[in-house]
Amino acid sequence: MQTGEELLDNRLQSFFFSSRQRHTRLRRDWSSDGCSSDLTPLWRLAGFALGAGTALMGEKAAHACTEAVESVIEQHYADQVAELAEREPDLAAELARFRDEELAHKDLAIDEGAHGAPGYSLLSAVIRAGCRTAIRISEKV
Numbered sequence: 337m338q339t340g341e342e343l344l345d346n347r348l349q350s351f352f353f354s355s356r357q358r359h360t361r362l363r364r365d366w367s368s369d370g371c372s373s374d375l376t377p378l379w380r381l382a383g384f385a386l387g388a389g390t391a392l393m394g395e396k397a398a399h400a401c402t403e404a405v406e407s408v409i410e411q412h413y414a415d416q417v418a419e420l421a422e423r424e425p426d427l428a429a430e431l432a433r434f435r436d437e438e439l440a441h442k443d444l445a446i447d448e449g450a451h452g453a454p455g456y457s458l459l460s461a462v463i464r465a466g467c468r469t470a471i472r473i474s475e476k477v
Contacts, residue, residue: 375470375473375474379470379474382466383405393454395448396448396449396452397454399446399448399450400445400450400451400456401459401463403442403450404460404467405463405464405467406441407464408464408467408468408471409438410439413434413435413438416428
């Protein structure tokens with residue numbers, strides 16, 4: 337029998353996974369070539385390494401990572417929604433829903449202790465800078 341904490345962990349993983357599946361489907365459906373960036377495989381590898389690395393640092397560091405990434409992604413979605421609102425209202429509405437999911441992920445990470453991670457300020461700043469850089473590079477490539 338699973339403990340309450342294990343059940344919560346399973347629900348959280350399911351929540352994050354189902355969000356990612358919907359986001360991936362939308363990128364595939366709306367993108368002419370089925371891929372949002374030629375660098376997607378690199379970003380997936382980097383994301384895995386970042387997640388694994390912060391998980392090895394401890395639970396709060398992993399939550400700090402989630403909070404930092406989701407903060408940048410939320411802003412990126414907000415920028416896209418503003419840009420597409422008139423030209424592609426259906427896509428903008430879907431991206432707004434995704435932005436809201438990212439905010440929920442961020443809020444959950446904060447509730448779970450993200451700000452209590454050792455070296456939170458530095459860790460968060462580095463992760464945010466990396467995410468912003470990845471977005472800028474992807475927009476160019």
